[in-house]
Amino acid sequence: AEARKNPAGVAELAKKNSEDPGSAVQGGDLDFFGRGAMVKPFEDAAYALKVGEISNVVESDFGYHVIKLEAVRGGDKKPFEAVRASIEDEVRKQLATKKWAEVAEQFTNTVYEQADSLQPVLDKLKLSKRTATVQRTAAPGATGALASPKLLEAIFANDAVKNKRNTDAVEVGPNQLASAHVLQYQPARTLPLTEVRDAVRQRTAAAQAEAAARKDGEARLAQVKADPAAADLPNGLMVSRKGGEGLPREAVDAVLGADARKLPAVVGVALAGQGYLVARINAVLPRDLKPEEEQGLKAQLGQAWARAESEAYFDALKRRFKVDKKVKAPVSEQSAKP
Structure with a gap:
């Protein structure tokens, strides 16, 4: 009723009242979607509306939805061969999105419902498992799931450590879910000096070297910032998220985070164990997406949307049936073997 009284205020209503985490912040905007992308009741209602x-x-x-149709595109008649490739790509994308949502739901449900072991979900979805010793913080150089702070936090929660239950499914990367099961838990303890003497020496030497590198690097950074054009720097590199030219992630983030409105821009960043990087950004080029890359990004967005809908659905179920899961993680530094 409120939406019909003030159609122009639908976006504000959605921001205030929508429980969909994926679209609420956008004022309920779902962008354009084709048949098969939404659940049938929603799709049927949307396609029955006029702009x-x-x-x-x-x-x-x-849950419950109120839909406002903002715009319609497509529908022009074209020869089948002219649109065949785009139709095939769209179908593949929709099938991949749907398949991912189904598998993600199965994974999430199985690790939660059969929480005494990961074996049921491994057998059901034909997945592989990894065994590793981890601490609350990711080890230097860790990649993938073992570098995910969310997964590590779940591993050291009481439900996983004390009750020996699987962690909830955790998103550890684009289109990647992981769960862990603690096999062995070692509380924090004070090690004798004989066990840590060499490690302490190495860490002390490394810390001193890093401090010296940072000091020299910051001095060089100040020098380059004072006169960027006159700075004598090595030959330039083209840096992007896709290809960082072998640079560490911290360096790529620092370079791409520079203010593109003020060029040349100069940034500096300390690189753990590798010294200090000073970079001058001479130009920022627009991203040139190939058609297949654009399609891949659209597929990722579609899959992210499907995950958001699934999470919203499970959250709604938890609220409806008053599920309240309270977890308190151990406060000290520990190691565990998932």
């Missing part, structure tokens, strides 16, 4: 119309309340597995 500018607002639907009645629509019920789906994800």
Whole structure:
């Protein structure tokens, strides 16, 4: 009723009242979508509207919806061969999105419902497992799931450590979910000097070297900032998220985070164990996406949207059935073997 009284205020209503984490911040905007992308009750209601119309309340597995149709595109008749490739790409994308959502839901449900072991989900989805000794913080050089702060936090939660239950499914990367099961837990303890003497010496030497490198690097950074054009720097590199020219992630982040409105820009960043980087950014070029890269990004966005809908659905179920899971992680530094 409020939406129909003030159609222009639908976005504000969505921001205030929507429980969908994926679209609420966008004022409920779902962007353009084709048939098969939404659950059937939602899709049927949306396709029955004319531009500018607002639907009645629509019920789906994800809750209740009020839909306003903002725009329609497509529908022009073209020869089949002219659109065949785009149709095939769209179908593949939709199938991949749907398949990912199904597998993600199966994974999430199985590790939660059969929480005494990871073996059921491994057998069901034909997945592989990794065994590793981890601490609360990621080890230097750790990659993938073992570098995820969210997963490490879940591993050291009481439910995993004391009750020996699987962690919840955790998103550890684009289109990547992981769960862990603690096999052995070692509380924090004070090691005797004989066990740590060499390690302490190495860490002390490394810390002193890093401090010296930082001091020299910051001095060089100040010098280059004072006169960027006159700075004598090595030959330039083209740096992007896709290809960092072998630079560490911290260096790529620092370079791409520079203010592109003030060029040349100069940034500096300490690189753990590798010294200090001073970089001068001479130009910022627009991203040149190939068609297949653009399609891949669209597929990732679609899959992220599917995950968000699944998470919203499970959150709604938890609220409806009053599920309240309280977890308090151990406060000291520990190691565990998931």
